[in-house]
Amino acid sequence: MATNTQPQDITVSRSRLVHELKGVYTIWYRDVLRFVRDRSRIFGSLAQPLLFLFALGFGVGQLGRAGLGGLPPNVPYIVFLYPGILCMTALFTALFSAVSIVWDREFGFLREVLVAPVSRISVALGKVAGGSTIAMIQAALIMLLGPLLGVHYDFVRVVLMLLTLLLLAAVISSLGILIAARQKTMEGFQVIMQFLLLPMLFLSGAFFPLTGGGGTPALILRTVAQINPMTYGVEAMRQIALSGQLPSALFLHSPGVDVLFLLGFFVVFLVPAVLLFSKQD
Amino acid sequence: MPVIEVRDLSRKFGDFTAVNGVSFEVEQGEIIGFLGPNGAGKTTTINMLCTLLKPTGGSASVNGFDVASRQDMVRRSIGLIFQDPTLDERLTGWQNLQFHAMLYDVPAAVFESRAKELLEMVELTDKVKESVKAFSGGMKRRLEIARGLLHHPKVLFLDEPTIGLDPQTRRHIWEYLVKVRDQERLTLFLTTHYMDEAEIADRIAIIDHGDIVALDTPSKLKAMVGGDVVTLCTDDDERAQRVLAGLGVTPTKRDDGLRVEIDHGDRFIPLVLGAMSAATPPVTITSVNLRRPTLEDVFVKLTGRAIRDEEADQMESMRRSRMMRGGGRR
Numbered sequence: 001m002a003t004n005t006q007p008q009d010i011t012v013s014r015s016r017l018v019h020e021l022k023g024v025y026t027i028w029y030r031d032v033l034r035f036v037r038d039r040s041r042i043f044g045s046l047a048q049p050l051l052f053l054f055a056l057g058f059g060v061g062q063l064g065r066a067g068l069g070g071l072p073p074n075v076p077y078i079v080f081l082y083p084g085i086l087c088m089t090a091l092f093t094a095l096f097s098a099v100s101i102v103w104d105r106e107f108g109f110l111r112e113v114l115v116a117p118v119s120r121i122s123v124a125l126g127k128v129a130g131g132s133t134i135a136m137i138q139a140a141l142i143m144l145l146g147p148l149l150g151v152h153y154d155f156v157r158v159v160l161m162l163l164t165l166l167l168l169a170a171v172i173s174s175l176g177i178l179i180a181a182r183q184k185t186m187e188g189f190q191v192i193m194q195f196l197l198l199p200m201l202f203l204s205g206a207f208f209p210l211t212g213g214g215g216t217p218a219l220i221l222r223t224v225a226q227i228n229p230m231t232y233g234v235e236a237m238r239q240i241a242l243s244g245q246l247p248s249a250l251f252l253h254s255p256g257v258d259v260l261f262l263l264g265f266f267v268v269f270l271v272p273a274v275l276l277f278s279k280q281d
Numbered sequence: 282m283p284v285i286e287v288r289d290l291s292r293k294f295g296d297f298t299a300v301n302g303v304s305f306e307v308e309q310g311e312i313i314g315f316l317g318p319n320g321a322g323k324t325t326t327i328n329m330l331c332t333l334l335k336p337t338g339g340s341a342s343v344n345g346f347d348v349a350s351r352q353d354m355v356r357r358s359i360g361l362i363f364q365d366p367t368l369d370e371r372l373t374g375w376q377n378l379q380f381h382a383m384l385y386d387v388p389a390a391v392f393e394s395r396a397k398e399l400l401e402m403v404e405l406t407d408k409v410k411e412s413v414k415a416f417s418g419g420m421k422r423r424l425e426i427a428r429g430l431l432h433h434p435k436v437l438f439l440d441e442p443t444i445g446l447d448p449q450t451r452r453h454i455w456e457y458l459v460k461v462r463d464q465e466r467l468t469l470f471l472t473t474h475y476m477d478e479a480e481i482a483d484r485i486a487i488i489d490h491g492d493i494v495a496l497d498t499p500s501k502l503k504a505m506v507g508g509d510v511v512t513l514c515t516d517d518d519e520r521a522q523r524v525l526a527g528l529g530v531t532p533t534k535r536d537d538g539l540r541v542e543i544d545h546g547d548r549f550i551p552l553v554l555g556a557m558s559a560a561t562p563p564v565t566i567t568s569v570n571l572r573r574p575t576l577e578d579v580f581v582k583l584t585g586r587a588i589r590d591e592e593a594d595q596m597e598s599m600r601r602s603r604m605m606r607g608g609g610r611r
Contacts, residue, residue, distance in 0.1 A: 019386060026383040034371045108367035115331050116384035117356040281334050 023118030027126025028133065031097065035134045042138070049089045049142050056207060057081050070212050070250050075242070079149055083238040084206030086161070087168060089139040091230055094169040095197060097131035098176025102183045120278040124181075128173045128270065135169035136162060151241060160240045167262050168233030174269035175229070181276035204230035209250045222252070229265040232258040282345065284309045284435055284468050285330065289339035291491075292325050299325040301491035302339060307468055309435070312459075314482030315472040316576060318586075322491040323472035324364075327440050330470070331361055344435045357385065360429030360437040364444055366421045374400075374409040374416070374424050378431060385432035392431070399427035403457055419450035426457055430465070437461075439471040443478060455481055476576045485576065489584045499576065506574035506582050509546030513553065514538040514568040521564045524556050535587070538568070542578070546571045 035042070057078030071080055104110035113123055140162060146153055179192055203225050210222050210231070225231045235251050236258035248254070253261070285307035292300045300322040307313045315323045328334035330341055332352040341348045344358035368377050375396070382392040400406045403423035413421065422442065429437055439458070443451040459481060462469055473479050479499070486496040495502060513532070515521040518539060525532050525541065530549075532539040543549050550569055557564040581587055 022386065023384065026380065029383070030369065030372075030380055033376065034369065037371060108363065108365050109369050110367075111333070111361075111363055112367040112381070113384065115333060115356055115359070115361050116381075117353050117386070118384055119353075 019117075020119055020122045023116075023122035024126040024129060026118070027113065027123055028129040031127070031130025032133055035137070042141070045089075045093060045138060046141060048092065049085045052088065053078065053081065053085045053142075053145070060207075070209055070247070072246065075245050076150075079151060079242065080209075080238070080246070081207060082146065082149055082151060083241045084204075084234050086139045086142055086165065086241075087204070087230060087234045087237050088201055088206055089142050090135040090165050090169045090233070091172055091200060092197070093138040094131045094135035094172035095176045095193070097134050098127060098173040099180045099183075099193070101127055101177065101180045102185075105184065120280075121274050124177055124274045124277040127177055128170060128273075131173035131176065132166055132169040135173070136166045139165045139169075146241070157240060157243070161237065164233065164236050164240060164259070167259065167266070168230070168237070171229045171233070171262055171265045171269060174266060174273050177277060178269050178273035181273055182279075200228055200230045203228050204234050206230070206234045210252060211250055226252070229262065229269075232261040232265070236262070283307055284311075285313075285341070285343055285470065287330075287339070287341040290326070290329060290336050290341050291338035292322075292329060292334060293337045298491050300329070303488075303491075303493045304339075305486060305493065305496055307436075307470065309468055310462065310466040311484065312462060312469040312471070312482045314479045314485045315470075315488055316474070316476075316479045316485050316580065317472075317488035318474065321488045323488055324440055325491075326488075327438050327470070327472060330355075331359060331438055332356055357432070358435045360432070360434035362422070362425050362429050362437065362439045362442050364441045366418075366425060368413045368416075368421055368424060368428075370414045371412070373412055374405060377413060377424065378409075378428055381428045381431050387432050395431055395433075396427070399430055402460065403427045418446050419453065422446065422450075422454055423457065426454070426461070430461060430467075433465075434467070436468040436470055439469060441472055441474070443473070443475065451475075451478065479576055487576075487580055487583055489580075489586075494583045495579070502576060502579045503574045506578045507542045508544035508574075509542070509549075510572055510574050510578050511541045511543060511546045511549060511553075512538045512570040513541070513566060515557070516565040516567065520560065521557065521566075524560050524564060525553070528552060528556055533581075535581075538570075540581075542574070542582070 057076075060081075061077035071077065101110060104113075114120070143158070143161065179196070203221065205225055210225050212218065232253070235253060236255045238246065239251060239255040239258075283306035285305075287303060287305050289302045289304055290300060291298065291302045303322075303326065305313075315326065317323055325334065329336050330343055330348060332348055332355050336349065343355045346354040346358065348355050369380070372380070378396050378400075379392070381387075382389075382396070387395070397406070400409055403426055405420065405423055405427065408416070408420065409424075413424070416424065426442075437458075442458075443454050446454065455478065458469060461467055469482075471482065479485055482499065484496060484498055485502060486493045487502070488494070495505070512535075513521065515538075518534060521539060522532055522534070525539070530541050530543060532541045534540075541549070550571060553569075554566065557566055577587065
């Protein structure tokens with residue numbers, strides 16, 4: 001057997017950066033490959049957003065316009081809801097994908113990665129990239145429903161929508177890694193998910209405009225929503241997907257400002273996530 | 282130059298000292314076994330040598346690279362087989378190997394031929410396109426061995442590599458490993474609590490409470506236990522002990538009876554039987570066992586305790602059920 005075909009002789013001379021980028025790519029590739037291979041999971045995770053879309057969309061839609069202040073008469077509630085559901089899909093997929101790192105840690109595979117000659121920074125970045133990509137693809141499948149609901153697509157709009165989904169998913173994935181970075185067991189983990197996932201969904205304006213109504217409760221809701229990254233994703237997505245159909249009074253910020261907020265959240269979550277994950281025991 | 286050099290290596294977790302200043306060297310091509318009960322510090326030592334855990338004292342180098350300051354090079358020099366499988370069950374066997382090659386920068390051309398050669402050796406060539414989920418425990422282990430060797434490591438670390446496998450599969454795995462050692466002059470560093478498995482090692486370190494209490498070849502270690510081991514079961518151990526004292530031997534009382542280490546055990550037994558029946562009233566002997574010393578006896582001699590196999594089995598079944606739950610959750 002060949003004893004002297006040492007691959008390390010070749011790689012040591014290669015630039016460190018190229019090697020690390022390849023590491024990021026490898027981690028990303030594994031996540032995407034797993035996702036593509038698992039059709040049941042792809043279709044299984046479409047069920048939830050579809051349920052929300054139809055139950056809420058048609059159910060709440062029946063209440064009539066009186067309850068939905070600020071929505072123009074020609075925009076049905078389900079259309080208003082639709083961008084929120086796209087973001088919800090990205091939220092769920094990205095968060096679950098990022099925290100799968102805890103499973104991996106507990107049940108093996110992560111250790112194969114952690115002893116590999118790839119820095120943990122690359123591992124964390126690859127994980128964020130993988131989670132974001134999967135979340136974007138998953139939400140893009142829901143995007144196929146758009147034309148049926150009467151959402152008009154053109155090339156630019158589709159590209160902008162996908163980019164928004166990707167950015168939102170990157171924010172959520174980073175948050176997921178940040179939570180999971182030092183987590184050693186699945187216990188306590190479900191609690192975090194419940195206290196994070198559902199509030200992020202319901203306090204984001206995915207289901208209703210945040211600008212509607214006066215009084216203290218509405219004010220509290222609006223204030224809380226503004227520390228929720230999901231809010232900015234939903235706002236940006238809704239304004240891009242339904243541009244021209246909704247009055248700007250329904251939104252807290254313009255899409256450009258929303259995107260800036262998302263970028264800010266991304267940095268704020270990603271940097272500590274990577275640092276925490278790289279810390280060695 | 283030794284391929285592994287360890288000097289006063291220690292690791293503390295808070296107040297608990299898991300590894301307490303161990304020193305040893307391992308030569309290229311050697312099989313070294315770490316033997317000890319659960320929690321003795323075997324896995325902690327391996328984790329430090331593999332750069333998964335930082336030492337809190339002392340130093341260690343693998344393939345000439347310091348484990349603290351040259352982590353990247355250490356990682357390139359080693360292969361690892363953990364207690365629990367670390368394969369991605371959702372991917373095929375081949376994809377798992379491919380993934381490993383990408384992480385270790387094995388060029389695609391080298392990878393193909395190397396992977397085929399290794400799969401041939403572990404007899405998985407025709408299974409490799411299948412999803413790992415469908416693999417048996419033994420097949421998973423064999424795939425992990427092939428994967429661990431893909432990048433031509435200098436040292437292969439194996440932490441309880443046969444845990445949870447049936448005896449036949451266990452024997453098979455060791456056959457592969459010895460073959461690899463012979464073919465590639467690979468160093469194997471293994472931990473186990475199966476005594477019979479530890480025998481394949483060239484040298485064995487007996488580790489207890491974070492200390493290496495002995496490090497030598499299996500035969501020299503066994504020679505530390507004098508002669509034969511005779512185990513007696515009686516209806517009155519206390520009086521039996523007095524009778525044995527009269528014969529000039531000091532037995533140790535164990536769960537399975539009174540243990541005596543003595544040269545020429547075959548000649549000793551009739552003496553004991555005679556002395557027991559001559560006592561007033563006679564001590565009844567219910568069973569006598571005579572055997573050559575095992576590594577277990579060495580461990581008992583050095584630490585005063587047995588490597589409790591029940592305990593090990595318990596851990597094993599716990600681990601297995603945990604893995605099953607994990608598998609279900611994925």
